[in-house]
Amino acid sequence: MEVDIQSLETVNQLASEGAQRATAMLAQMTGIQADVEVTKISLTDRADIGEELTGHELVGIDFDLEGGLVGDTTLVFEAACTGPIVEALPGDGAGDGMIESSVEEIGNIMMSGFIDGWADFLGTTIEHSPPRYVEATGADVLPAAEDPAEQVFVFKNHIEWPGEDLSFYIYMLPASDRLTELMSDLGTGGDAIPVDKLSVFNDMTREGTRKAARNVTEMTGIETRAEVTQISFAPVEDVPKQVDNRPCVGTAVEFSGTPSGYLMVLFDEESATAVAEALMPMEPDGEGFTDMHESAIEEMGNIMTSGFIDGWANVLQTSIDHTPPRVVHDMGRAIIDPLAAQVGQHQEHAFIIESRMQTEDLEFGCEIHALPDDAELRQALAELDVERSEETEPDVERIFE
The missing domain is CATH 3.40.1550.10 (CheC-like)
Known part of the structure; x- marks a missing residue:
């Protein structure tokens, strides 16, 4: 169907x-x-x-x-x-x-x-x-x-x-x-999306989130698990409302290929501080969220983004690249709003690929939000080989290049 x-x-x-x-x-x-x-x-x-x-x-x-x-x-x-x-x-x-x-x-x-x-x-x-x-x-x-x-x-x-x-x-x-x-x-018969392949793409997102959670665990020692994954569809102007309007720290990248779009890894401030300090070889130099914290979050965001997107590329048999991560520190909606505006230049509605991670070790919250170009997402789904849905192992050399 x-x-x-x-x-x-x-x-x-x-x-x-x-x-x-x-x-x-x-x-x-x-x-x-x-x-x-x-x-x-x-x-x-x-x-x-x-x-x-x-x-x-x-x-x-x-x-x-x-x-x-x-x-x-x-x-x-x-x-x-x-x-x-x-x-x-x-x-x-x-x-x-x-x-x-x-x-x-x-x-x-x-x-x-x-x-x-x-x-x-x-x-x-x-x-x-x-x-x-x-x-x-x-x-x-x-x-x-x-x-x-x-x-x-x-x-x-x-x-x-x-x-x-x-x-x-x-x-x-x-x-x-x-x-x-x-x-x-x-429907009109145009812009068709196979529902079964959309479900497979959701499975890919779940596996990508699990890999991202494992990366957090391996790098920080904080036992982290994937909690929720979903693909949502909403008017572009409502996209920023998908995020709690609280202070967040994370990374934003633009990815290109099939599909292209934007991806954000967002921690609440307390979680960002805990994750960053778990990565630091020494105590931070200074009070508050320092340059050392930002550098650690940039490193973590890069590893999580690469693992997440590489899983898609392996299943879709396509090449998906992303820009170097840009550290963002603002209210959640303020972070996503300009990216949604970019997407809104050529489409009125957007798919939002969302996933969340949690840990029992401390108060910890991390969300991944992806905004793919809808035309390229349709193309990717049309070309998706469902039998490859388990092949989400990331390319390690590419992640660490």
Whole structure:
């Protein structure tokens, strides 16, 4: 089954408009004017969905979809949201015993707003089940995965409540076969992307991330593992929003070949300091993040980038080169914004290849974000030999040249 860029853009827009309708319904009921911050489609392992919810106390309103669209959709509220939302309902509000039913009512009306646009566009009927109320921590608020290793498409809307440090989300997990049929029907036949090869490319990214994590472990002694990999599709202007807006240190490179694009290795400041000092043969000379720290991060970024990209080149049987790494130290979105602007000069939507690494040894966070040229990514996928998907061993001589 193949999908094209236009169909991806169409369903992404439908999800965005659905979230806008849902938040409009919330505003009508409560007066709360929430903003849809990010809408994206991601291909990822089912077990990795909701990873960004880790550690949060949450309330979920879960629905089954049937008819023109089949699958699960969950509205996810931070637990701290429910009280203010219920209190904002007209009338006398709800007592403690009525919070659950009130939140279910809000979720039911928001869900109707979310799916109405899909049904209208598809010219069909989409039914949803009665709401199911769930209280849980982290990703447990989402429906249990039948096959955690299965790669699935997920639509995620991140919605923020201005003036409050609170967020809520809409996750839609459509049945994969029905979604790919739908996108195939919506497509024009041009710019086609084989879905099975996109899954293989995601596997390549996962293996590249594992190699990058092993490089961190071998060079620093910090036991590091790959946590999440996914390929997302979003409007170019939303690309910087994929990154937490916190201070980051890392490297940025431009890579050329098939595909070409940009790649960033980003550490949070504390992790960057720990990794850099683990590489240093002596104590840093000076306070704060010194030139010695920057040099160490540049070295680490070069090794991680080379191993990550070489895995692609070996499987794709192509040549992919990259510029020397440039050390970046800024807020996460400020780092990615100019690179997204470069990509946006010739395309309105972008694929974002994302992976994360973690360690149990210390507070550590590292993310890899790649922004490939979509036309060249399509070419690479068209030429991809699926049987070579395991051949991701990097060229050691090239890495250390």
